[in-house]
Amino acid sequence: MRKDIADIELADRVFAPHYAAAELCAVMLPSVALRERPSEDARAASQLVLGEGFAIIDNEGGWAWGYGLHDHYVGYVPSDALGECAEPDHVVTAAAALVFAEADIKAPVVQTLPMGSRFAATADGKFLKTAEGYIHSRHAGPIGAVESDPVAVAERLIGQPYRWGGRGGEGVDCSGLVQIALALCGIAAPRDTDQQREIGTDIPDGEPLKRGDLIFFPGHVGLMADAETLVHANAHWMAVVAEPLADVVARLKPDHDQPITAQRRVLA
Template sequence: MPPAPPSAERFRLVGPSVVLDPRIHAVRRDIADIGLADRVFAPHYSAPEVSACALPAAMLRAAPDDDAVAVSQLVQGEAFAVVDISVGWAWGYGLHDCYVGYLRAEMLGPLVAPTHVVTAPVALVFATPDIKAPVIATRTIGARLHGIAEGAFVATAGGYIHARHLAPVETPVADPVAVAETLVGAPYLWGGRGDGGVDCSGLVQRALGLAGIAAPRDSDQQRSLGREIGEGEALRRGDIILFPGHVGMMVDDTRLIHANAHWMAVTIEPLDTVTGRGAAIVARRRIA
C-alpha cells in the first residue's frame, strides 16, 4: 500500500513561512496540505483524502482546465491525495512522488489494495481467460490492479489480463533498463509516463519505479538519485545521465536510452551523438 499522507498530528504554527517547491508541496494562496502547517501559513489547511486514478490514465495539469499544460500523468490504481475539490476539479498530489497538479474529480475512485502491476507497455484486457476472446480494454504500463490468478490469466474487475503482462506488486522488475527498452519507439509526450507516450523523466521514473526504486518526477529532481560517478569511472548499464532539462539511462557503456523531442520518440543512440547535438552533461549518477 502507498504511504498515507501526513496527518493532522503534525499541525504546528511556529515561525515564519518558508519557500517550498510548489511542484512537490501542495500549497496555494488559499489552502495548503495540513502536513505543511509547520512550514507555511495559509488561510485554510486541508487533511488530504486518498483516492486513486480510476481511468486507464489521466493527465495531471498545471491548472483546472483541460487546455492547461500537462505536468505529469497518473495511470489506473496509482494513489492520489486530494487536498481540495472545486468546480469538478481535484487538486492534490500523487503519493508515489508527491507531484502536485489538477485532474477532473470524476477521474478518481476508491483506492483498492493492488495485487499486480502492469509491466508490458500495453496489457490487453480480454472478456474471458482466452487469448482468442474479444479485447475489451487495455491497461498501461505501471497500472496497479487487484486480481486473482486463473491459469495463465489474472481476473480483474475489468476483465482478464495475461499473466505475462503483469507482475506481483511485491516483486520488482530486476532490470530497470529492460523496462525502458520495452518503450523504444513510444512517442515523446510532455508529462507522459506511459499512456500514449512518455517524456524523458517519466521514462526514467517509470523504469526505476517498476524496479522498486522511488524516483522524483522531474529531471532536475532526479539529480538526487544514487551517487555521483567519479571522473575516471566508466559508464555502465543503468547509469543516469543528466543534461539541462533532460535525462536518460545508459544501456551499456556507450549508448543512451531516452525519450527525446529530437526524434519525438524513445530512442537508443550513442551518448556521443546526443552530446554532439549540443546537450552538455551536467551530472552522471549511479543507482547501485
C-alpha cells in the same frame, strides 16, 4: 499549498487561509493527465496511471487539486477520474497490457493499461482476473516482485511516442521514463530531471560508464544501456530510442558548452 489553501500536514510550516486534510483515493482510468490548471486546455505537468494513489486537498468545479502519493507531484485531475478501488496487488510490467472481456486472447479487448498500472486480481489459468476483465499473466506480475534491471524496463518502451508529462499512457517523457524504470525495480524516484540528479552517487570523470547509469543534460536525462548507448525519451526523435551517447552529445554541442551536466550511478 496554494495561496488559498494548504494540506493540513503543512500547518506547522506554512501559513494559509485554510487547511484541509487529504482525502485519499485512486486513479480509476488507464491514465489521466495531472494538469497545471483546472482545465483540459492546461499543460500537463505529469500523468497518473490506473491504481496510483492521489491525495485530494480541494475538490471544486469537477476538478480535484492535490498530489500523487508516489511522488507528491501537485496538480489538477478531473474529479470523475478518481475513486475508491480495491487494494492493488499486481502491476503492469509490459509496455502495455490488454484487458480482455474473457480469459481468451481472441476475446474482445475492453481496455489497454500502460506500464505501471496497479490493480487487484486473482489467477485464472494463464490470465489474471480483474474487475474490468482479464489480463494475460505475461503482461503483469505481483507488486512485490521487483525487477533488478531498470534498463530492461526502459527498453520495453522503445518506440513509444515522446509525450510531455507522460509516464507511459500513450507516451512518455525523459524523466517519466526514468521514474517508471526505477519504480518497477523498487527504487523510488522524484518526477523531474533536476530532482532526479540527487539519485545515486556521482560518477568521477573518466570512469567508464556502465548499464543503469543516469546521464543528465540541460533539461534532459537518460539511462545507459552499456558504456556507449543511451536509452531515452526525447523530443528530437519524438520517441523512446536507444542511440550512441556520442550522437546525443554532438547534437547538443552547438547550443551547450557542456552537454553532459551530471553522471549518477544508481546500481552498485
